[in-house]
Amino acid sequence: MKESGVTLMELLITLTIVTILASVAMPLSRLSLKRAQELELRQQLRTMRAAIDTFKLEWNRDGDVLLGQACVKNKLTCKEIASPYGYPKSLDLLLGITLTGEEAAVRGTTTKRYLRKLPLDPLTGKADWLFRCYKDVPNASSWCGEDVYDVMTQSQDLAADGTRYRNW
Numbered sequence: 647m648k649e650s651g652v653t654l655m656e657l658l659i660t661l662t663i664v665t666i667l668a669s670v671a672m673p674l675s676r677l678s679l680k681r682a683q684e685l686e687l688r689q690q691l692r693t694m695r696a697a698i699d700t701f702k703l704e705w706n707r708d709g710d711v712l713l714g715q716a717c718v719k720n721k722l723t724c725k726e727i728a729s730p731y732g733y734p735k736s737l738d739l740l741l742g743i744t745l746t747g748e749e750a751a752v753r754g755t756t757t758k759r760y761l762r763k764l765p766l767d768p769l770t771g772k773a774d775w776l777f778r779c780y781k782d783v784p785n786a787s788s789w790c791g792e793d794v795y796d797v798m799t800q801s802q803d804l805a806a807d808g809t810r811y812r813n814w
Contacts, residue, residue, distance in 0.1 A: 677806065681806060683768045684806065684811075686768040687768050687769060687811065687814070688814065690765040690767065691798075691799075691814060693761070694737070694761070694765065695796070697740045697760040698733065698760075698795070698796070700760055701728075701733070701734050701739070701740060702732050702733055704716040704758075705717045705724060705727065705732055705734075706732035707724060707725075707728055707730065707731075707732050708731075708732070709730050713732070714728075716758065717732075720745050720746050723743065727739050727743055728793075729793030731780040731795075733780055733794055733795050734793060735792070735794070737764060737797070738764075740759075740760040740761040741759060741760075741763070741764065742758070742759050743757065743758045744756055745757065745758055767799050767801070769800075769801040769811060770800055770801060774800055775797045775798065775800070776789065776797070776799070776800055776812070777794045777796070777798075778794075778795050778797075779792050779793050779795050780793055782795070798812050798813075799811045799814070
């Protein structure tokens with residue numbers, strides 16, 4: 647009489663193979679998650695930097711000289727929201743600026759938006775970005791508080807390519 651079944655040796659070999667395959671798959675899944683976060687971080691930084699650049703074009707000023715089109719049309723608002731270099735005084739201003747001049751009547755709305763919401767940092771899970779002022783040195787350790795010239799993540803971690811996320 648022949649019995650069917652799995653021997654102990656066959657079971658051990660199968661478990662060993664499954665363990666080896668699982669140990670290979672885990673680092674790959676971690677790397678895949680890290681790369682997805684890196685792509686999202688790059689996208690969030692691009693979005694915010696594009697909004698800052700658009701703000702600068704429209705609300706540009708050089709001290710008391712109003713240069714940007716929105717700045718000229720909204721003289722009172724311009725000095726309140728834009729730094730002497732033309733950059734926004736805070737990141738929250740990109741969410742909505744109340745227009746005061748002729749542009750409000752022409753547009754039919756009194757609010758100008760550059761971002762719908764502040765994006766979350768995919769590495770920290772919060773909208774807790776670090777800022778750099780126009781007059782700060784590139785590797786400044788603190789923000790001067792006058793304007794938002796650039797944004798960066800708070801994460802001190804290294805990217806897959808060996809660079810610091812903060813330097814992106």
